[in-house]
Amino acid sequence: MRFFLYILFFIYAYCEISFFIKVADSIGVFLALICIIATSFIGFSLVKTQGLKNFSIMRQKMANHQSLKDEVIKNFALLFAGFFLLIPGFLTDILGAILLIPYMQEFLVKLIVKKMPIKSTLVSSTSINQSEEIIEGEFRRKNDE
Incomplete structure (x- = not known):
C-alpha cells in the first residue's frame, strides 16, 4: 500500500511539473x-x-428541523x-x-446520497423539555462557615 502511494505521488508530481513547464513556456x-x-487567493x-452562504443555509434548515445531509x-x-x-x-x-462550481456540488450530492443512504435525526432541546415534567422553584445557597 505504501509503495502504491509513493507511485501515485510521483505520478502526480510529474504531471504537475510537466503541466507547469508547458504553461511557463507559453x-x-x-x-x-x-x-x-x-488562483489560490481567488479560490480561497x-x-x-x-x-458562509452554506453555513447560513444550514442554520435555517436546523431552525426548521430539516435534514442537513x-x-x-x-x-x-x-x-x-x-x-x-x-x-x-x-x-x-x-x-x-471544479469543486467550487455549484452544479458540480449538486452532482456530488446526488451521487453520494444515491450511493449510500444517510439517515439523520434532529433532536432539539425543546422536544426533550416537552417530554419531561418541569418543576419551577427558587433556591438560596447557604455559605459553609
Whole structure:
C-alpha cells in the first residue's frame, strides 16, 4: 500500500511539473507563478463566501428541523476545494475550481446520497423539555462557615 502511494505521488508530481513547464513556456515563468498565487487567493475567497452562504443555509434548515445531509456534503466539497487550491500547481487549482462550481456540488450530492443512504435525526432541546415534567422553584445557597 505504501509503495502504491509513493507511485501515485510521483505520478502526480510529474504531471504537475510537466503541466507547469508547458504553461511557463507559453506565458513565461514569472507570469505562471503569479497565476498560481492569484488562483489560490481567488479560490480561497470563493471558498470563504460559499462556506458562509452554506453555513447560513444550514442554520435555517436546523431552525426548521430539516435534514442537513446535502449541506454537509457541500461543506466537504468546499473543504476539498480549499485543500486543492492550497496545493500549488495548475492541475490541483483546476480540480479545486471544479469543486467550487455549484452544479458540480449538486452532482456530488446526488451521487453520494444515491450511493449510500444517510439517515439523520434532529433532536432539539425543546422536544426533550416537552417530554419531561418541569418543576419551577427558587433556591438560596447557604455559605459553609
